[in-house]
Amino acid sequence: MQLIMSLTSPYARKVRVVLLEKALPFEGVVDIPWNPDTQVPDFNPLGKVPVLHLQDGTMLYDSRVIVQFLEQYHPEPALLPQGMSRVHALRVEALADGIIDASVAIFLERKRPPAMQDAAWINRQAQKIERGLLAAEGELAMHAWCVDGCFGLADIALGCMLEYLDLRLDLPWRDQHPRLANLLERLNQRPAFAETAPPRQ
Numbered sequence: 001m002q003l004i005m006s007l008t009s010p011y012a013r014k015v016r017v018v019l020l021e022k023a024l025p026f027e028g029v030v031d032i033p034w035n036p037d038t039q040v041p042d043f044n045p046l047g048k049v050p051v052l053h054l055q056d057g058t059m060l061y062d063s064r065v066i067v068q069f070l071e072q073y074h075p076e077p078a079l080l081p082q083g084m085s086r087v088h089a090l091r092v093e094a095l096a097d098g099i100i101d102a103s104v105a106i107f108l109e110r111k112r113p114p115a116m117q118d119a120a121w122i123n124r125q126a127q128k129i130e131r132g133l134l135a136a137e138g139e140l141a142m143h144a145w146c147v148d149g150c151f152g153l154a155d156i157a158l159g160c161m162l163e164y165l166d167l168r169l170d171l172p173w174r175d176q177h178p179r180l181a182n183l184l185e186r187l188n189q190r191p192a193f194a195e196t197a198p199p200r201q
Helices: 010-021 063-073 083-110 119-140 153-168 178-187 191-195
Strands: 002-005 027-030 051-053 059-061
Touching: 002 010, 010 063, 010 083, 010 153, 010 191, 059 063, 063 083, 083 119, 083 153, 119 153, 119 178, 153 178
Parallel strands: 002 027
Antiparallel strands: 002 051, 051 059
């Protein structure tokens, strides 16, 4: 398998962590969609990473689709539970991805000339992040991991999201959300997370 990715993409990181947790061999191919010479649109018509290129030529894109494929065809170790617990885990993943979406929107808006930036738009995205982090903190309650007290995809998604916030927005979220801070600290003790830490740039 080939994973077409950016080293700073939290969506690609989520897939990389899942691949490593499942001990699945893959070749990582770095291709930045923003670069003029990018080949990503040749693999994903939406021009986004990650893309998982399977041996039979199939291209899978969108991190959630890729993770579902990996869980279906490489079920051990399981990163998604069954029944309503599975729905719960997917809801947390959607929450984490939504916070990332809002963070990307702020990051891109701030790259525009200051006079062209839309403060109301940035504030709207910031409110999504604030509400999302509050909801994510609540998902942990008093448990070590989000769903059924077991490490899984929900925790991976939250961890990738939190480190993306550190990378792009540098938000002081830890004091207000100590359970999330504790989660990230424990995740970074796992080799799959340490190996995929985004480069600071």
